[in-house]
Amino acid sequence: MSPSKGLIEVRIQDHPVATGAALLVVFMVCFIAIAGITGLSGNASYRAYFSDQDARVQQLDEINKTFGLYDPLVIIVTVPEGQTLDTSPGLLPAVITLQETLQTIPQVQYITSFEDYVIDPEDEFASPLESQTPFQKSVSSMLISKDRRSGLIVLDIELNSAGDAKEILQINQQVQTSVDQLLNQPLGTSNLLSGALALNTAYIDVVKHDIKLFAPGLILLMLLVLVVVFRRPSIALLLITTGALSVLASFGLLGYFEVSLTAINAFVPIIIIALSIVTAMHNILGVYQHVATGQSVPDAVSNSYQENLTPLTLSSLTTAAGFLFLLTSPSPPIQIVGISVALGIVFSYLITLIWLKLAIARLNLEPEEAQKVLDRISPALLKSFCSKYSKPLIVSSLILLALSGLSLTQLRIDDNVFHYFPEKHPFRVSLNQLDDRFTGATTLNYVVQLSDQAEQRTDQLNELKTFTQWLKQRVEVNQLLMPPENLLELNALTRAQQLINLSSSGLERLITADGQQVRLELRLNALSSSELLKFDQQTRQWLKANTPELDIKGGTSAEMMFAQLSHQNAWNMFSSLLVALLLITLLIGLLLRSWTAMVLALFSNFFPVLLVYGFWSATGGPISLGCAVVIGMIMGVIVDDTLHILIKYQRQRKNSGPEFALDSVWLKVMPAVWVSSLVLIVALLVGLLSDFRPIAELSFLSITTLTAALLADLIVLPSLLSRQKIKNRV
Numbered sequence: 001m002s003p004s005k006g007l008i009e010v011r012i013q014d015h016p017v018a019t020g021a022a023l024l025v026v027f028m029v030c031f032i033a034i035a036g037i038t039g040l041s042g043n044a045s046y047r048a049y050f051s052d053q054d055a056r057v058q059q060l061d062e063i064n065k066t067f068g069l070y071d072p073l074v075i076i077v078t079v080p081e082g083q084t085l086d087t088s089p090g091l092l093p094a095v096i097t098l099q100e101t102l103q104t105i106p107q108v109q110y111i112t113s114f115e116d117y118v119i120d121p122e123d124e125f126a127s128p129l130e131s132q133t134p135f136q137k138s139v140s141s142m143l144i145s146k147d148r149r150s151g152l153i154v155l156d157i158e159l160n161s162a163g164d165a166k167e168i169l170q171i172n173q174q175v176q177t178s179v180d181q182l183l184n185q186p187l188g189t190s191n192l193l194s195g196a197l198a199l200n201t202a203y204i205d206v207v208k209h210d211i212k213l214f215a216p217g218l219i220l221l222m223l224l225v226l227v228v229v230f231r232r233p234s235i236a237l238l239l240i241t242t243g244a245l246s247v248l249a250s251f252g253l254l255g256y257f258e259v260s261l262t263a264i265n266a267f268v269p270i271i272i273i274a275l276s277i278v279t280a281m282h283n284i285l286g287v288y289q290h291v292a293t294g295q296s297v298p299d300a301v302s303n304s305y306q307e308n309l310t311p312l313t314l315s316s317l318t319t320a321a322g323f324l325f326l327l328t329s330p331s332p333p334i335q336i337v338g339i340s341v342a343l344g345i346v347f348s349y350l351i352t353l354i355w356l357k358l359a360i361a362r363l364n365l366e367p368e369e370a371q372k373v374l375d376r377i378s379p380a381l382l383k384s385f386c387s388k389y390s391k392p393l394i395v396s397s398l399i400l401l402a403l404s405g406l407s408l409t410q411l412r413i414d415d416n417v418f419h420y421f422p423e424k425h426p427f428r429v430s431l432n433q434l435d436d437r438f439t440g441a442t443t444l445n446y447v448v449q450l451s452d453q454a455e456q457r458t459d460q461l462n463e464l465k466t467f468t469q470w471l472k473q474r475v476e477v478n479q480l481l482m483p484p485e486n487l488l489e490l491n492a493l494t495r496a497q498q499l500i501n502l503s504s505s506g507l508e509r510l511i512t513a514d515g516q517q518v519r520l521e522l523r524l525n526a527l528s529s530s531e532l533l534k535f536d537q538q539t540r541q542w543l544k545a546n547t548p549e550l551d552i553k554g555g556t557s558a559e560m561m562f563a564q565l566s567h568q569n570a571w572n573m574f575s576s577l578l579v580a581l582l583l584i585t586l587l588i589g590l591l592l593r594s595w596t597a598m599v600l601a602l603f604s605n606f607f608p609v610l611l612v613y614g615f616w617s618a619t620g621g622p623i624s625l626g627c628a629v630v631i632g633m634i635m636g637v638i639v640d641d642t643l644h645i646l647i648k649y650q651r652q653r654k655n656s657g658p659e660f661a662l663d664s665v666w667l668k669v670m671p672a673v674w675v676s677s678l679v680l681i682v683a684l685l686v687g688l689l690s691d692f693r694p695i696a697e698l699s700f701l702s703i704t705t706l707t708a709a710l711l712a713d714l715i716v717l718p719s720l721l722s723r724q725k726i727k728n729r730v
Contacts, residue, residue, distance in 0.1 A: 019358070026354045030249045030347065037248065039255030044204045045163035046196065046417070046558060048262045049331050049565065056561045063445055063556055067509045067519050070109050070156035073172070074195035075179060076433055077114075077151050080188045084148040085118045090187060092118060098182045099153070105174055107157045107167075110509075114143040114151030135484045135507075142479055142523060145437040152438065157197055163260065168200045194430035194441070196558060202420075202427040203263045206691040210266045217686040218270055222277065225682050229675055230284075230373055238359055239280055242351050243273030250344035254336070262333040264629075265340070267687055267695045272344030274683035275637070279316060279345070280352045281676035282308045282644055282669075285377075287360055289668055291370040301361040305353070311647045314591065315640035316349040318584050322636010325576035326629065329569050334629055341633070377671045382714060390719035397716045401607055404614025411613065414622035415529040415566035417559065420693045431526070439479035439523035442532065446539075446554035448518040450488070456549065457490050463547040464488070464518075470542060471522065476535055479523040483511045488518065522555070529563030530622075536560065570623045573632035580635040581606055588639075588646065596729035597646050604642045604717045608708030609634060612701060626694030630701040637680070637702075638709035641673045645717060650730055658727040662718065670714060677710040 050057045064070065077095070079088040095115040102108055117140035143152045155175065159167055172193060183189045193201070219240065226236035247269045286304030291297060323345070326338025386393065418431050418441065434441035448464060451457045465485070471477050486492060487507070492515065510519045527535065536555045543552055584605070589598030609631075616627070623631075648669050653661035684706070687699025720726055 019354070023354050023358065026350050030245055030351070033249040033347070034245075034252040036255035037252040039258050040251060041258065041260050042165055042207070043163035043260035043262055044165040044168055044200045044207075045159075046199050046203070046562075048163055048260060049333055050561060051330065051332055054330065054561075056556070056564055059553070060556050060558070060561065063447055063519070063554075066447070066512060066517060068110070068156075069509060070158045071197055071200075072195035073155040073157055073175060073193060073197035074430070074434075075153040075155070075175065076192045076194060076430055077153065077179070077183060078190050079149055085114060085144060085151050086148060088187065088189070091183075091189070094182050094187060095151075095153070098178055101178045101182065102153075102155060102175065105171065107159060107171055108155050109158050110156035112139075112143065112152075112154040112156075114140075114153065117143055118151070133484065138479065138481050142439050142481065147437065150433065150437055154195070155197075163200075165200075165204050168197060169204060172197065172201050192426055192430040192433065194427065194434060198427050198430065199418075199558075202425060205425065206421060207263050207266050209691045210263075210695065213689055214266065214270055214686055217689070218273060218683060221682050221686065222273070222679070225679055226277075229377060231369075232363075234363065235284065238356060239277045239284075240273065242280060242348060242356050243276035245351055246276045246344045246348040247272045249347040250340050253343055254340055259336060261336065263692050264333050264625075264694055265336055266692075267690070267698065268337055268340050268344075270683055270686055271337075271341050272348070274680045275319060275341070275345055276348035276352070277679050277683075278640065278676040279312065279348050280356055281679065282672040283312065283352065283357075284360065285374075285672040285675065286668070288365070288370040288373050291365050292367050292374055294367055297363055297365050298361045300365075301357060305357055307648075308644075309353075311644045312349070312352070314587075314647070315643050316345055318587070318639050318643065319636040320345040321583075322580055322639070323633050325580050325636070326573075326632045328572045328576050329629075329632065330572065331565055331569055331625075334569065334625075334632075337629065338633065374671065377675055379666065379670050379674060379714065383666045383670075383718075386715055386718045387722060390722045393715055393719045394723075397607065397712075397719075400611055404610045407614035407618040408610070409617075410620075411617035412622050413530065413567050413570045413628075415563070415624040416526075417529075417562040417566075418526075422691055425691070435526045440525055442524040442527055442559050443557045444522040444524060444532075444536070444555040444560060445557055446520040446522070446552050447556075448520065449551040449553070450516050450518060452490070452516060454490050459549045460551075461485070461488055463550045467543065467547055467550065467552075468520070470546075471520075471539075474535075476524050476527065476531075477522055478525060481510065481521040481523075483507055483518060487511065488515070490515075520554075527559075528622075529566045532560060532563045533567065566625050566628070569625060570628040570631075573628040576632045577609065577635060584635060584639050588643065592646060592650055592730070594650070594730055596726060597650065600717065600720060600726070600730065601639070601642055601646060603720075604712045605635060605639050605709070607712050607716065608638060608705050611708045612705045615704075616701065624694065624697060626697030627701055629694070629698050630705065634702065634705050638706065641677065641709070641713045642717065644669055644673065645713060646730065649721060653727075653730065662721050662727065665721075666718070670718075673713050674710060677706055677713075681706050681710075 047057070079085060079091060085091060092115055095113060099111050099113055099115070102111060117136065143154075145151070157171060159171075161167055176191075176193065179191050184191060222240055223233070223236050226239060227233055230236065250272060251268075283304050286308055287297070287300045290300030290303050295303065320342040323338045323341040327335050329335055329338075418428070421428050431441045448460075450460055468480060468482065471480055488511075510521070511517070524532075524535070539555065543550060581602070585598055585602045588601040589595060592598070613631070621627070645665055649661050649665050652664040656664070681703050684699045684703050687695050688703075690696045690699070721730065
């Protein structure tokens with residue numbers, strides 16, 4: 001790569017007819033794309049975060065089908081202070097009436113109630129508590145709180161349309177209304193809703209909150225920043241309109257493929273609009289720079305767009321490619337983030353190149369006004385600082401890089417799907433109650449396959465007994481639910497089939513009719529994803545070492561699926577980061593035909609990522625779903641300004657020598673670098689107010705990485721370019 005060969009330039013010639021035709025084509029493409037937006041749908045189910053072809057989903061579906069399990073909606077009923085479920089006047093008859101009412105809801109397939117395990121003091125024929133079998137006592141402990149003030153009514157629900165927000169909200173409202181009318185209002189009880197269906201409702205709640213906040217928040221912040229910079233509302237409106245058209249076209253195109261959107265996709269318009277404004281910023285400020293020299297606005301627009309065409313094209317390409325690396329995620333909603341933003345960037349590039357160019361050319365801009373804007377955003381003081389302290393700045397950067405690298409040894413992947421929502425959200429409160437007052441909100445299923453051969457089955461039952469005793473000794477396990485041992489013996493079910501078919505016993509949900517498959521349901525302490533995976537790994541290792549005859553599948557549950565997804569997604573994003581870093585660095589080296597430029601690009605773009613995630617790990621922050629998404633996408637975003645700096649530095653060095661090249665970069669490039677970064681950072685601030693933790697974490701880490709990247713581009717890269725051994729080699 002010889003520096004003498006110079007940059008491969010992209011050029012385009014202005015022609016009125018060609019420009020008009022291009023404008024017509026762009027608007028037609030956008031209009032056709034936007035027309036597909038009606039094909040979009042929302043998916044409020046937690047299942048939307050998993051592919052139907054995912055082996056974890058298929059295994060869970062198989063277990064649910066085998067044992068007749070559905071998505072649960074858990075009603076936590078609490079009697080007034082000073083009462084218990086046994087002594088609350090009229091409670092048990094009211095609960096029976098409530099169950100009869102709830103059974104009329106078509107989607108309700110099965111009801112398990114604490115009422116079956118509470119002794120009614122007014123029923124003289126009721127069996128005493130001491131007469132309950134061990135199995136009944138196990139079920140009772142799962143449905144009745146330790147202080148006997150709260151009880152669970154578990155509804156197994158089969159939705160007509162999985163993920164339909166309207167149906168989910170309707171069912172929850174029907175249930176809540178019935179509980180209010182039959183329990184809360186006449187008896188003074190209170191209740192919370194939990195379980196998978198309440199989790200889905202929590203997703204709906206955060207989407208509603210974020211949608212109401214994001215659009216007005218973004219518009220106000222962007223108007224404020226852009227008006228402060230340009231003092232022209234027309235410029236701000238043009239840029240925001242470019243972003244809005246890009247969002248509509250991107251989502252409209254996805255609509256033709258009938259894509260379903262989830263909570264994490266609510267933040268995509270913010271990203272697209274912010275990146276659209278950033279895409280146009282170098283062109284807009286280039287126009288101001290040329291007008292300030294006395295050029296007419298049309299000439300200034302033509303010159304600015306020609307100067308910025310190569311870096312604009314390359315930065316759009318690298319940003320879109322960076323987001324497409326999210327396709328390596330195992331989660332469809334994260335893949336949709338990557339596709340939708342990449343499409344938005346493509347539309348933004350076309351609209352900026354054609355429509356925005358024509359719109360800006362019609363502005364009435366005087367040289368004095370243009371110069372005032374440039375003076376306002378000039379980084380002259382920073383230039384002097386970097387020139388004076390270039391060596392200490394470079395040394396400090398290298399030290400920070402080394403310390404960040406060491407800190408990464410503490411980096412851990414962890415997550416908790418239940419903590420995606422605010423602590424005061426009713427769903428989070430219900431989970432805390434299940435953990436504190438019952439046997440835990442976390443569930444794990446293991447399925448045992450038993451032989452139909454007497455001798456082998458006897459050996460298996462002995463090993464199963466050993467296994468369950470080991471499980472009960474583990475501190476994480478609060479409760480283990482399984483069929484009574486006498487029903488596991490060969491042909492025992494034929495003698496107890498009537499018992500199995502009684503819904504109130506729940507046995508048919510733990511053992512199949514042929515007696516050959518048994519489900520062990522574990523209720524665990526509140527565990528994070530890494531703790532849950534560790535528990536399952538230890539269980540599998542113990543089984544392999546101690547029960548060679550036992551055929552066990554699992555553990556499986558929605559919580560386990562999210563734990564596995566979080567870890568797999570994080571590792572995929574780390575791989576994407578490394579691949580993106582390598583490819584983008586090689587691309588810059590090839591385009592600039594300079595090994596030195598390639599090394600500078602590698603350092604400038606790897607430095608902020610390593611710095612931020614090193615600090616994150618040093619402070620104990622885990623890599624969760626939102627953090628991992630940033631890893632996968634950020635390289636495509638932060639490389640843009642580095643491209644502009646290196647391309648224009650090399651171009652100017654070729655024309656006027658290295659001494660003037662860096663001055664030209666400070667004068668013509670750096671204002672747009674810091675203003676565009678500021679716009680992007682301010683736009684992402686909206687995400688910090690999200691009720692959905694993955695979005696808040698995505699916003700925070702994106703902001704900190706962009707800030708570090710801005711400092712690298714404004715301070716570290718110019719300091720490196722000022723060194724004599726480097727400036728002539730780029």
